[in-house]
Amino acid sequence: MAARLVSRMxxxxxxxxxxxxxxGARVTQPRRGEPSQSxxxxxxxxxxxxxxxxxxxxxxxxxxxxxxxxxxxxxxxxKCNLRCQYCMPEEGVPLTPKADLLTSEEILTLARLFVKxxxxxxxxxxxxxxxxxxxxxxxALPAVSSWDSLSIxxxxxxxxxxxxxxALWKGxxxxxPPPLTRRWLGCGSPQRHYSSHSDSDxxxxxxxxxxxxxxxxxxxxxxxxxxxxxxxxxxAVMVDVGSKPDTARVAVASAVVLLGPxxxxxxxxxxxxxxxxxxxxxxxxVQAAKLTSQLIPLCHQVALSHVQVRLELDSTxxxxxxxxxCQARGPTGVEMEALTSAAxxxxxLYDMCKAVSRDIVLGEIKLISxxxxxxxxxxxx
Numbered sequence: 001m002a003a004r005l006v007s008r009m010x011x012x013x014x015x016x017x018x019x020x021x022x023x024g025a026r027v028t029q030p031r032r033g034e035p036s037q038s039x040x041x042x043x044x045x046x047x048x049x050x051x052x053x054x055x056x057x058x059x060x061x062x063x064x065x066x067x068x069x070x071x072x073x074x075x076x077x078x079k080c081n082l083r084c085q086y087c088m089p090e091e092g093v094p095l096t097p098k099a100d101l102l103t104s105e106e107i108l109t110l111a112r113l114f115v116k117x118x119x120x121x122x123x124x125x126x127x128x129x130x131x132x133x134x135x136x137x138x139x140a141l142p143a144v145s146s147w148d149s150l151s152i153x154x155x156x157x158x159x160x161x162x163x164x165x166x167a168l169w170k171g172x173x174x175x176x177p178p179p180l181t182r183r184w185l186g187c188g189s190p191q192r193h194y195s196s197h198s199d200s201d202x203x204x205x206x207x208x209x210x211x212x213x214x215x216x217x218x219x220x221x222x223x224x225x226x227x228x229x230x231x232x233x234x235x236a237v238m239v240d241v242g243s244k245p246d247t248a249r250v251a252v253a254s255a256v257v258l259l260g261p262x263x264x265x266x267x268x269x270x271x272x273x274x275x276x277x278x279x280x281x282x283x284x285x286v287q288a289a290k291l292t293s294q295l296i297p298l299c300h301q302v303a304l305s306h307v308q309v310r311l312e313l314d315s316t317x318x319x320x321x322x323x324x325x326c327q328a329r330g331p332t333g334v335e336m337e338a339l340t341s342a343a344x345x346x347x348x349l350y351d352m353c354k355a356v357s358r359d360i361v362l363g364e365i366k367l368i369s370x371x372x373x374x375x376x377x378x379x380x381x
Contacts, residue, residue, distance in 0.1 A: 061118060072119045074107055076135055077126040104138045238298045244331035249302075249372040253338035255322040255346040256314075258361040263353040264318035277352035278311045278320070285309035285324050285345030292340040300332045307337075309345055322346055323368070335370050 062068050078095050102110070111122055126132060259267060267277045274280070286307045293301040306327040311320050324341035326334040346362045353360055369379045 061114075068118070070119050071121045071123075072111070072114045073123045073125055074110065075125055076107070076138065077101075077132045104134050107138060238300070239332075241300060241331040244374070246330050247372045249328050249330060249332070249334045249370075250325065251333060251335040251338040251370040252323065252325045252368040253335070253342040254324070254364065254366060254368050255342040255362065256317075256364040257320045257322065257346045257349045258363070259318050259320065259349075259353060260357050260359055261318050263356045263360065264313070264315070264320075266356060267320070267349075267353065268313055268315075272352055273355070274352050277349055280352060281320075281322070281345045281348040282309045282311055284348035285322070285341040288344030289324065289326050289337045289341035292337045295340060296336055299336050302328045302330055302332065302334055302337060304328050304334065304337060307341065309341055311345070311349075320349055322349075333370055333373050335367055339365065339367060 061070070114122070124138070126135070132138075266272050270276050270278075286309055288295070289304060289307045289309075293299045304326055307324070309322065309324045311322050313319075314321055322342050322345045324338050324345065326337040326341065328334050328337075343362075343365050346365070350360050350362060367378070367380065369377070371377045
C-alpha cells in the first residue's frame, strides 16, 4: 500500500538521521512522564537533520498535478476491521512489524516539520476501531492538544455525539460525521491517496519517487472536449449508436415549481378549476418521457421499460418538487427522457395554475443520477 510505503520511508529517514547525528547512539524510548536527556538529544538531532535537508514547500508538498497541499493525514495504525477493497481487502495485507511503526516522538516531529513547511491541517487517523497503546498519550501531547482544531478519525460513525462528549477537551474536535475539506476536487474511484489528503506530501529525501510519478489515478469518468452531435463542418448529426452494446440504463431527474402561497393552497386542497393539477402533471411527465425523441431533434427513440413521476408538496417554500425516473435497456442512455419528463411535468403545473398567478417560477431542472453505459455512472452530490 502507498500509505505503508510512506510510513516506512519516513521511518528510515528519521532513524538514519539519528544515527548520523548521534554517532550511532541507540534510539531509546523515555518512560511515560520521564523524558530522558538522550532521547531529547536524539529528537533534537532529527529536527536539525530535517531542517538542513528539507527542501522548499513547492518541491515536496506539490503533487504531480501541480497542486500544493496544506493538509496532512498521519495514520497511527494499519489494523482495521473494515474490509474496503482499496485499503484492507478481505484476504488481508502484510502488516508492518510493531518495531518498525513510527513512535509518538517521530509522529510529533513529522507534524512539526510539515507545519513549518506550510501544512495548516493535520488529521490523526487509524483503523476501525482505532487501537494503539499510546494513542491517548499522542493526542494528549502538549504540542498536539494546543492545536486550534484537532480532528481525530477512528470512532464509529453510528456513535452519537452525546456519547463522545466525555472524550472531548478544549481544542479537540471529534467529527460526526468526518469533516469535509475546503474543496473536493473529485476522484474517479476510491484510492488510498485522495486529492484532499497528503499521504504523498513529504520531502524528496523521504519520497523522491512521488513528485516525479506520472499524474495519473484509477480513472475519471470519461468525458469529451468535443460536441458529439456536430460533424467536422459544424453541422448537426445524429450519433450512431449501432455498435454500442445493449445495457441496462436508468436516469433520474428533478425539477421544482415555486407556486406561491395562493396557488399552492389551491393545489394542496385540489380546488383548481382545471382539476387535480398533480395528477395531470404526473401523466404529462410520463407522456413526455415517451415522446422525447419527437421533442428533441437529435435524441434517439428509446424503448422505455418503466417511467415514474412523483410530485411532492413543499409547504415551507410553497413549491412542488418533481422527480422523474426512466429505465430502459439499449445502446443509449435515458437522461433526456428523465429531464424531459421532469420539465414537462413542471410546465403542466404552470399551465394548471397560471389563472391564479403569473408569478410562478420553474427551476432546478437537473439530472440527479444515471447508471449504465460506457461513460460510467453519475450521482449528483
